[in-house]
Amino acid sequence: MAQTTPNHTQTVSGWAAHDPSGKITPYTFKRRENGKNDVTIKILYCGICHTDLHHVKNDWGITMYPVVPGHEIVGIITKVGSKVTNFKVGDRAGVGCLAATCLDCEYCRDSQENYCDQVQFVYNGVFWDGSITYGGYSEFLVADHRYVVRVPESLPMDAAAPLLCAGITVFSPLKDNNLLDSSPGKRIGVVGLGGLGHIAVKFGKAFGHHVTVISTSPSKEKEAKNRLGADDFILSTDADQMQAKKRTLDFILDTVAAHHSLGPTLELLKVNGTLVVVGAPDKPVDLPSFPLIFGKRVVKGSMIGSIKETQEMMDLCGKHNISCDIEVVSTSEINEALHRLTKNDVKYRFVIDIAGKSSNL
Ligand SMILES: [Zn+2]
Numbered sequence: 001m002a003q004t005t006p007n008h009t010q011t012v013s014g015w016a017a018h019d020p021s022g023k024i025t026p027y028t029f030k031r032r033e034n035g036k037n038d039v040t041i042k043i044l045y046c047g048i049c050h051t052d053l054h055h056v057k058n059d060w061g062i063t064m065y066p067v068v069p070g071h072e073i074v075g076i077i078t079k080v081g082s083k084v085t086n087f088k089v090g091d092r093a094g095v096g097c098l099a100a101t102c103l104d105c106e107y108c109r110d111s112q113e114n115y116c117d118q119v120q121f122v123y124n125g126v127f128w129d130g131s132i133t134y135g136g137y138s139e140f141l142v143a144d145h146r147y148v149v150r151v152p153e154s155l156p157m158d159a160a161a162p163l164l165c166a167g168i169t170v171f172s173p174l175k176d177n178n179l180l181d182s183s184p185g186k187r188i189g190v191v192g193l194g195g196l197g198h199i200a201v202k203f204g205k206a207f208g209h210h211v212t213v214i215s216t217s218p219s220k221e222k223e224a225k226n227r228l229g230a231d232d233f234i235l236s237t238d239a240d241q242m243q244a245k246k247r248t249l250d251f252i253l254d255t256v257a258a259h260h261s262l263g264p265t266l267e268l269l270k271v272n273g274t275l276v277v278v279g280a281p282d283k284p285v286d287l288p289s290f291p292l293i294f295g296k297r298v299v300k301g302s303m304i305g306s307i308k309e310t311q312e313m314m315d316l317c318g319k320h321n322i323s324c325d326i327e328v329v330s331t332s333e334i335n336e337a338l339h340r341l342t343k344n345d346v347k348y349r350f351v352i353d354i355a356g357k358s359s360n361l
């Protein structure tokens with residue numbers, strides 16, 4: 001596949017997992033030449049997403065080894081194809097989860113290409129030329145310009161990287177439910193305060209909403225209020241607190257990846273309220289019908305976002321100075337970071353300093 005595709009002539013250094021032990025080691029591989037519609041990006045930083053962890057360990061049984069993870073990629077454009085008019089050499093660029101879609105279905109035509117059923121991801125996917133895609137744990141990337149966004153000058157590159165997956169995952173449902181800065185003053189809840197949740201709180205506050213963090217861990221209250229500016233906190237294991245806050249929220253974003261019931265959380269919604277699930281527990285979540293029926297409530301899912309939405313998010317982040325709280329690690333610390341991530345021991349996202357000393361471009 002990738003290794004024998006004729007125009008894959010560019011040698012790139014990266015970091016890959018080779019088997020389900022998940023151990024990451026240096027790996028040299030080939031990328032395609034920069035085509036007419038492509039840009040080449042010198043990668044400066046790449047965020048570490050939970051999805052990376054699942055792929056290196058083959059948790060979902062779909063990993064094609066060796067896998068070069070990474071879909072929170074930022075860097076500088078170094079080559080531009082002849083058909084690319086919206087980027088130039090030297091631009092600050094970001095690439096998220098998407099590598100290719102069909103470009104022709106109703107979702108692709110309607111800027112919802114993240115829901116195209118031909119979608120191929122930026123790693124462990126199969127590109128149009130039949131090659132397996134390799135992600136951002138590598139020194140450079142060749143990407144079709146239709147899946148690339150601009151990173152505003154006002155944002156730090158390292159703290160902007162996680163916006164490309166964690167950020168857009170929580171931004172898209174906010175936009176979809178009319179909760180951007182053009183319609184402030186809603187009461188929104190964020191379940192779980194990890195990589196996704198902490199950005200959701202920042203978005204909610206920046207867009208002018210009353211934000212409540214809902215968590216099973218009492219220690220998160222101080223974090224939520226003091227560090228991230230949340231207005232309220234509900235300890236979800238405390239039945240009295242849950243009872244006292246029934247029917248108080250317009251909208252809830254559930255970012256929790258552990259198995260749980262949506263029932264008690266749904267009770268926090270007003271009538272007609274919406275809960276959007278973006279966390280992905282291995283087993284089905286419990287969805288009791290009474291809280292749905294008695295409150296005419298809606299439960300929806302959401303997966304990342306389109307490129308158009310991702311650019312809109314980037315521009316709004318530039319305007320409001322929103323970026324992620326990160327811990328930067330070197331390429332020699334990737335395994336340690338992945339191990340700490342299994343224990344959720346990170347505030348709030350690891351970002352790999354791919355270019356090392358040459359990152360200060
Ligand atoms: Zn991700």
Ligand SMILES: [Zn+2]
Nearest residue numbers: 102105108116
């Ligand atoms: Zn499509």
